[in-house]
Structures are given as structure tokens and as C-alpha cells.
Amino acid sequence: MVAAVESTDDLEALSLDDARSEAQRLTERILAARDAYYGADAEVVDDATYDGWMHRLEALERLHPEVQGQDSPTLTVGAASGTLFAPVEHAERMLSLDNVFSDDEFLAWTARVERDAGRAPHYLCELKIDGLALSLRYERGRLVTAATRGDGRVGEDVTENVLRIAGIPHVLEGSGHPDLVEVRGEVFFTVADFASLNAFQQEHGDRLFANPRNAASGSLRQKSEGKNERQLRAMDERLSRLRLTVHGIGAWVDPPVETQSEVYGLLHAWGLPTSPYFRVVDSGAGADDFIRHYGEHRHDVEHEIDGIVVKVDELALHDELGATSRAPRWAIAYKYPPEQVNTKLLDIVVSVGRTGRATPFAVMEPTRVAGSVVRQATLHNQDVVKAKGVLIGDTVVLRKAGDVIPEVLGPVVELRDGTERAFVMPQHCPECGFPLAPAKEGDIDLRCPNARSCPAQVRGRVEHIGSRGGLDIEGLGEVSAAALTQPVRPDVPPLVTEAALFELTAEDLFGIDVVVRDAETGLARLLEDGTPDTRSPFRRQRRKTDRAFDPEGPFDGDESAILSKSAEELLANLELAKTKELWRFLVSFNIRHVGPVAARALAQWFGSVEAIRAADRDELAAVEGVGGIIADSLLDWFEVDWHREIVERWQAAGAQLATPGHPGPGAAVAAGGVLDGLTVVATGSLDGYTREGAKDAIIRAGGKAASSVSKKTDFVAAGPGAGSKLDKAEELGVRILDAAQFHVLVTEGPAALGDN
Template sequence: MDEALRIQQLRKQLETYAREYYIQDAPTVTDQEYDRLMHELEDLEAGHPELADPNSPTQRVIGAILPGFEKYTHARRMLSLGDIFSREELEEFVARVRKEFPGASFVAECKYDGLAMALHYEDGRFVRAVTRGDGLTGEVVTANVRTIRSVPMYIDAPGHVEVRGEVYMPKVSFERLNEVQTTLHLPLFANPRNAAAGSIRNLETSVAASRNLEIFLYWYQNALEHGINTQARALEAMHAMGFPVNMDFAVCDTVDELWAFIEKTREKRSSLPYEIDGVVIKVNSLEQEEALGLNAKTPRYAIAYKYPAQEVQTRLDDIFLTIGRTGVATPNAVLTPVRVAGTLVSAASLHNEDLIRDRDLRIGDTVIIRKAGDIIPEVIASVKERRDGTQVPYVFPGTCPVCGSELIRLPEEADHFCTNPDCPAQVLGSLIHFVSREAMNIDGLGEKKVRQLHEAHLLDTIQDIYHLAEKREEILALHGWSDKGFDKLLANIDGSRQRSLADLLFGLGIRLVGRKAAGLLADAFGSMDAIMAATKEELAAVKYIGGTTAESLTTWFAQPANQGLIQSLKEAGLNMVQAPKEVPSVSSPFAGKTVVLTGTLSGMSRNEAKALLESLGATVAGSVSKKTDLVIYGDKAGSKLAKAQELGVATMPEAEFLQEAGHVA
């Protein structure tokens, strides 16, 4: 047989066998036979490099290093869905649809907790995978999606086909990944969604290949062009083409049927091998979907019912303190490990003494825990009826567990503080904060490297960062360092000298001076010298600063050690002035407004949204008040959105914000 023809035959065979194995769970050949055919294909391709094809089964787990991700504009915007939380809201959604289409039916499907993805095919061949991005423009991550073995490289469909779905990490893969992270002494992933997103957006394809990712496809973007006119038929058509589709969906004609599907799915949620956080309800007719269209906020043809945060009981085994970079002593709960919302939880912050007292938490208690926003574990109550007399009330320590210095609680504050500025925990925390991405952004000095240099007594103060070149031999003698890596670090340190005054001020870690306050102070005074010379009254006069932050600033700058730090950083050549703020050159609906961001944004990070708003002339605040002009909200918005509604402050969903910003960007 002609070798080129045999290569094509083998590729098609192996694609079919992979589909049977990964999607249908019904392999028709043994692993040995599959491996034999794969080796035959590898040998043939090695002899015919001119026939190379990135979609070949031999190329799907190659560990290439990508130069970056190109951008791609979606033909049809990828929007987030609106959320509902009750049967009453479900009834309202159905009524709104049936006001325009009285006979409308609906499809109910699981809502997966993963990363939205669009897959493109041309004449049956996989050509592109694109993330949601900001809904209009996403990142092309084709090479990484090729490593997902259940994604077909070829389908039996002519012309252009675009399908959309959710890349996710199965629960068992997530557990194994965090076991590896623990073994390597690396930070654990918070949840499967974060792990999946980080894997897909990694420039090293071998990382994605090693993570055992999966995908469910749930939307046939151009189904009408292919003669398919309902969502149910679209799901069936995608399944027939070989796409991984969850066929556990229901076509429903009544609210009762929809609610029954929601309840049935709720009951089996914890036993599913993947994470879901709700049920998506879509209008079944694609023609009706087109006619219903979009709000400025969300699609009018679909809604997401979100399950409430899962609450479970476990035991509060102990409470221990950690000391932060500003000296704050934070109590933390040691819990008997228990699974909550897909992850194993063994600890949770208790924030301060008042929370422990108000919730009457005692060591040995049975407690109720949940994940705030399905992400952050929190202890919400003790189960007092389970007490048997062995429980012990917690007494807040009077001394720092790290250095032994006194812990104090300032009047009208909830936190305790370590009084020793040289406390090792504070020193290490301040170093990690200073070099972080949000502050001086010194790439190559992550937490692990900072700890290593600090333990070797090569990095004891912030000033030491700018003298690391003098310690080259000692650093290169440590594990994990090379000449090339060290030179790159020195270049990054040098580049940090030009970071803005706001970045430096935030990096210093002055208590109560966050990113927002640092920017306001830098803009108001223009230089570090002017800030240091300002009186408490002058500092407090800056909008949003106030007396408490002004007190913290004057106290910090009055300390001789801190004055010496600023002087040494000046001598090291760090930028100490703030460039004048540019006035937006375009008309913006956000100009001059005070805006608050809340909830989880899907199109961009919180900091990216903040930077975009500021570039459009807005002031971004951290809390809602009567002076707030607008609250922009994403998924799982909570108390800030509720307060805005209570105060009558205007609100705007993320999708509308991105649309408005796009008009003026």
C-alpha cells in the first residue's frame, strides 16, 4: 500500500479508536493493538516529514513551548448567562419567554464549572480552539486543546462548524494534581476550574497534556446553517459527530418538569465525576432563540439556575495563629478534612477574635462549613447540640507565636497585631509582598525563591533586593539557580526601578494602604518626598483616604527605620515620582464616575477591569456608599450588589460594561 495512503488510514483508525475509548467508553481494540498502530504511524511519519499534520494522533501530547496566544474575534459573542436562585425566578423566566412564544419548550442541562471554549472545524478538520476572553475576543489555545484526547480532530461534516462547551478537570484528576503539588511542595490549586483554566492557558503544552482535562460540548453555534433547528437536535448532532456531549439532558414543556430536572440533578451532584454548580435552561427552538436575542446584560433565551453553597459538618480540631506582613495575627481553624464543593477542606480562616466569639466556636466543636462563592472555605456556625462537655473555649494568645512579642488590639479595631517590626513572619511577608505582581512585579522572585534566599540570609530586607548582584556566588551555589536565570532576575530587578510611585507605595506594605489608596496618594502628592512631608490632615483630605489611613501613614513614615528604607531605595535608583495622570482622549460614559466592582468577572481579571475603568476616566472604589455612582457586577455578586440596590445606586452587569467600554475603547 502507498505509505501516504497508509498514514491517512492509520490516522482515521486511531481517531475512531480514541473516540470509542474516551467518549463512548466502549473500546473495540486492545491497548496493545492501539499501541502497535500508533508505533506504525510514528515510524511512517518519521519517514515522511512532508506529510506532517498537527492533528495527527502522534502529535496530541507533544510538549512544545508556545511563544504566546494570538487573539481571535468570535463570530458571535460568548456571553455569560444570567443567574436565578429560586423556583419563582424560574417561573418568571418561562413566563417572559412564553409572552413572545406561547408554545415554547425548553432544554435543561448541567451547568459545568470549567473554562468556556469554542472549537472550529473546516471541512471536517479541527483548525482552532478559542477561549471566551472578554466575550468578543478570545485567545487561540489550539495546541493545548489538542492534548484533550476526547476532542475529535476530524468530524464528518462539510463546511464550517463551530461548537462551544466547557473544558473541565475531572474530580479524580484534580485530586491527583494536588497530590503531586503537595509532594513537590508547591501551592495547591483552589478548585478544578482554576486548575483547568491554568492548564489551558499554560504556554507549555506538556502541562495541559499531563492534567487529564476533559470537555463537554453544549452549543452548536451555527446549527441553523446545517439544517438543525432545536437545541435538543443540536446536542444529538454533536454527539453523532463524535463530540463529547452529556446526553443527560431533558426537553421540558412545563416549569414542573424543569424543576424536577433541577432537583434530580441536585441529588446526584456530589456523585458526579465532574463539578457542576447548577442547571442551564435554554429555549429549545433555535429560531425562537434567534428572535429572542440578547439583553444588554445577558441572553434572553437562556438562564442558569445556581445551586446554593453546599454546607457540611466537620470537627474543629484546633485553632492556630498566622502573622501577616503588617503584623496582623489571624486565627485559623484546623478541621477534620471534609469534601466541600469538590475539594477537600482541612483549614479555614477565622479572621479575628470577634468572629470566634460571635459564632461561639470552641475547639472540639462540630461546626458547619461552606465555601463562600464556592471558592473560599468558611466556618459559619457551631452545632451546639452536639457538644458533650469536652469542647474548650478559645482564648486569644497574648504573644506572637513566631517571635514571642506582645500581641495588642488597637481601640475600635477587630485585629490583633504583633508589636515587633522585626518579627520574622512580618519580614518574610513584606518581602514576598514587595516583589509580587501587584506591587513591584519582579519576575523570578516568587515566594519560593524569596523564602530560599531569606533562609540563606541573603535577603533579609527590601533594600537587599537591589544588592543581590553582589551576592552572585553565594546565590549560584544554592539549588535551582543558574547563570542565565540569575542574569534574567537582575534584569527584572533593574526594570522594577522604573515602576510607578503608586506601585512602590503599595509595595512598602503600609497598613491600610492598598492599591487604591496608593494610587490616590501618588496622584494627589506627585512624589514620595511630598507624601512623607504631608501632615495627617493633608493626607486625610485626599478623597477616600480618611483619618485612620492618614494616621497609619504618618506613624509609618515617622519611624527612623522606614525613613532609612526610603533613602536606601532612592540611592538604589527607584522611581520616587508619579507621572501626571492622562486625561482620557475619548468620550466615556464612565468618566467622572465612582465605580465599584463586585462578583467574579469572566471576561477579564478584577485588576484589568479596574485599569480599563481608570483609563476611561472613572474612579474605582472598594465599597458601596451613597457617593457611589455605579456598581458593575459579575457572577456570584453578593453584599455589595445588595447594598447598591438598597441605596438605589445604578448597577450594570459585566457583559453590558464590556459592551459599553468597547464602544469607547
């Protein structure tokens, strides 16, 4: 049985520059998925997709080791803890697991284990529950804290909610408990409880969950503060249905057992919930039999599984085999292939993205595959549609795997009845009516050339402006971007282009209804009943004294309405964004090839948009990190009149398109600073600085803000959640600073730190 993972066949042909670009693409997707899963109550990509990205990145880094930074997802665990809950530092690192996807890969792992161990160990095989990792800290038998994985070192304190989950003992049974033990487990919903929970959600008008894992994550990461009575009841309903299965230990000094299976017996004797689905075998072949059995019977257990975890049973070998920065070498997760289902292809529609690319998407009868209900899947372009041989009306084979999820594999030809019809690629943009055409001769993809005012392209650019890599504007996400550019009403959107973004007023925001668009496909997002997800994101609030208030009526000032919280916050955050760092504005202009790295280099060297615009090609290309391709993109962008209009209107609205106090092109480098010639790495949560703010502080002080730790690194500023960079700094003997020392470093220089 071989799992479908993202192909790596093309990697050997990539140039180093293309390899770096591909590594950046994969890293951004992986980190975004981690942030969504570990740091927010949000839907995330399925395991098969995430594993495919990781598999491809690992292969890419093996072929091109120079593209792997110290912060690569292949070297780190989870994501930094969020801000909803207090941070909890694990007494022992909470590692992840490496994955294999085939029998050959699994048996190769057992061969390495037996070679390194010098003998054939026993293996404990157990089901890999598709849930949320949890650590329970018991001191002298009493539950003290419960924490999520976080980044493996620091998680979130969810003790209050865990105490309300049935089956988790607040005090361990028996006697002779250790002074400190961390018990590791998985929180999940059974299949039956998940169905009941969604029925409860639907009955009370709340959103349905896509799959049990996301429901478990969202349910555990709830705060009771600020909730009304109905919301508190719903919270209790969700928590009461959660279950926990423990599967190991973290911190424990000298456990009185010698094997992992004995650990399970002891945990069970303490009253902790352990799984009945495990077996100890004496060979890799025996473990492979266990994997095959549950591959055929994965739906026979009460909860969802996505694979099998195999561990060396002998605890003494755990220390001997050791661990990497993110995973133990004595355990592996065998991931089952994603499920395939048949469904009906109802239509093929074309969506236009931020860059104008016109992409066909399959619209299918809703069907559940790999843990979620699927209605749409990309078909890339008209040539792919032809190559797959699918007709509208076909029964098609659908799976979730690889870079494109979900994926239509092809038609079930024998089920055709003659009513099917071929797809014809439209000649005009479905959003604005402009004729579609290749960007250049020989291109397969068709694009809409109406970049200025095609609503779909404007929507994508506005959403990009609000993203973390852009101006990082809270409240300017996919819903608000669609509301401002593609509303159902009014007929004329508030933003025809992004030029008017900083000119928005309260009046512009009232009376907007919008169909929410899927961020990936650009198509209308559908509810469980198949109807479009229509919202009024900026609906006005009623004043308590105003009985005649009409939320649908025209805006008439404060006499009859007040701003909704979402509208108020968006306008306030737009105002704050006007003073963001220059590099963020450069990224937000949506200039081809100008990402955060190039934008930082340009901002540091030139100091203003005006200076960049006045520079010639040689001056632009000479900046380290820019080069000829980006220089050409910059020159081309400023040649377009409506691009220049964006700059002029943003500046007229108060956007700060220059770095205050910057002495002019190149002068910042020539003038030096308190960190002139020094390389500094900032990692973890530094009090008083955002992640980007810390980098900017280093750059403004004349230093190099590096992303990885090496022998050339002079200082590492490390806060909670620092992860592998802190380990590397300690290994190399690089001086490590806390947040207070970092502030001294970037404001006064290294001499002010003294020798301590």
C-alpha cells in the first residue's frame, strides 16, 4: 500500500534559484497551515496535503542543502503558542513524529533502527488518532497543568477546559506517584460524537465543523470570558464530548518500568485512558502486518485514524537512538494513503486569481473524502481537463493528496450514459468580460489582461495587502476583501482598485452584502446545504434608544446608527497601517518578484518609494538581494499609470512611504550604526517586539537580520518558543540575549551590554 504524496520527480531539474523559490513556497504553506492548526480555531488543510508539502520540502533540502535555513519546518515542531492562553513551558520537549508512506520506507526505517541499536528490538504498534496533541503535568499525582504542543517547548495553558473533559483524572489512582510526570496524549471526538456535535451546531444555528480534528482543536481552545449563556452552553456541549487517549510520557525521572508497553500498563493503573488498540511485535515484518490490518479496517474503530505509530518498545534504546531537532529516531508514523471516492462532476467553471490567471475548477456533488466535505477541485487549465478526459456530467474519481487538493483523477467511463458534454474554455473573463489571452506566446495558461479593475484580481490584491507578509492589517481578510471589491450589493464596490483603500469611510462600509469567496479557488464558498455563504460583514448596530433604526437603510450619521465593531476596527487598523514599515508597502504594491526579502533590501538601501522610483536599472540591480530580474519588474511596474496612481493616492491619504530619518540611497549602509558589521538572529517571542519589528530594529541599527544561526552570527535574541535556533546558538557558543538585552543591543550597541 503506497500513500499518495506530492511528486518529487521534478526537483533534480531545478536550478538553485528555482529551488530557493520552491522551498520558500512550501515553507510559507507549511507555516500557514501550522499557524492555523496550532494557533487558531480555524480550518486547515488535510493531513495528506500537509504531509505532501513536507515530503517535497525534505526531498528538496536533501538535493539542495543550501536552501535549508535553521527555521525550516523540517527542523521545527508545531507553531508558536498564540495569545489567547498563557504560555506553558514543557518540562521535556514535546516532539513530533517523522512520517513514512510506503512499506519500503517503513522497512528501511526498521533496518536503520536495528543497525543503530545493534540488535532487533520489539516494536509497539498503535493507531495514530487524528486529534490534537496534549501534555498533562502531574505533580505527586495531582493534575497541575494541561498544555497544547505549541512549538514543542512552549504550549498554551488549556487546563481550565481539560478539567471539564470526562475521563481525565484530576488526581491519579493508586500510590507512589513521581514528584513530576508529563503524560502525553491525543484529544479527539469519536465519529459518533462528531456527528452529534454537528447536529447540535446546526440545530442552534452555529457553524458546522469540517472534520473531527478541527472540531477538537477548536473546542479545546475556547475561552469562557465574554460568552453569553447560550455560548457557554454550546462550549460545555463541545467539551463534554471530547475524549483523551494517552500514549506516552515526557518528563519522568527513572520510571520503574523498562518498556513502552509497561508504561501503558502503569498509566492505565493510574486511571488514565489508554488505547486498547496496540500490539507488541518482535520484528519489522510483524509491525508491517499490523499496519496492513488496520489499513483494511480503519473504519472499524470508534475514532478517525490516519495511520499507525510504531515505537521501539525498550525504553533503554530510546536514549541510545536519540532524536533529531523535531522527532525521535525510535518512533515513526506510517501514514495511510488518502481515501478515494466517486462523485458526480456537475460543472466546470473558471475562476480568476490575483495575477489574472484563469483556472478551471470542477464543481461536484458534495462528497466526504479524507475527513471533509468536498465540492470543488482545481483542474489547472484547459489542457489538463483534456488530458484527464473528464466530461461535464461524468462520475469522477476524487482524492485528497499532493499539492493540489482535492484532486480529480479521471472519469469512470463505464458509467457514462451519453448525456455528458465536453468543457469549452471561455474566451472572456467571467468576472469582467475582457478577452482572455496568454501572457506571452507559447503560454498554456490564459489570463485576464484587465489587471487594473478586474474585480477578482482587485480582490486578491486587497487580501494580499492585509496579509501578514503585506501590511498585516487586522480585519482585512478574505471576507472583507471580497466585501470591498465584489459585493452582492451595492452595485458599485467601495474599491474599484486598491488605490482608494486608505480613503475608505464609514459610509463606504455600510449596506454591503457579500458572498464569501474561497481563498484558494476564488469561487463562492458554499454552506452545508449548498447555498452560497452570504454575509453582511459591516452591518450597522442599533442604538438602544432608537426603535425605528433600519440596518438596511442609507447611512445618515450618528443620529440613527453607530459603527459595527468590525467596521470600526477595520477603519482604525487602516489608519494604523499608514505608519507601517516601508518594506511592507513595497510588498503590498503587488510588484512581481518583490517579496519581503527584496522589499527589505530596497527599503534599507533607498529609504523611500520616491528614491526607488527615481533609480535606474543598474542602481536597482546593484542592491544586494535585488538583481536584474527584480529591477526590471520595478521599472515595468512604475511605467503603468494606475500603479503610479496607487502610490500617489496612498501618500495623499497619509501613508508613510518613506523611512523616517533615512539619509538617502545607500547612505544608511555607509553611515553605519550601532550594529554595523554585526549579524543578529531574533527568535521566539521578544517582549516589546513583533517578529518583523525585531528584524526591523536590527536593520535600523545597521546590522544584518539573519534567519538562521551560524558561526558568523554575533548575537541571538531568544524569547519563549525560540526552538532549534536557540539550540544551535548554545551549540556554537553564540551569545544569547533576552528581550531586555536585545533592546539595549539595538538602541545602544554591544558595548552597553558589558560582559554579562
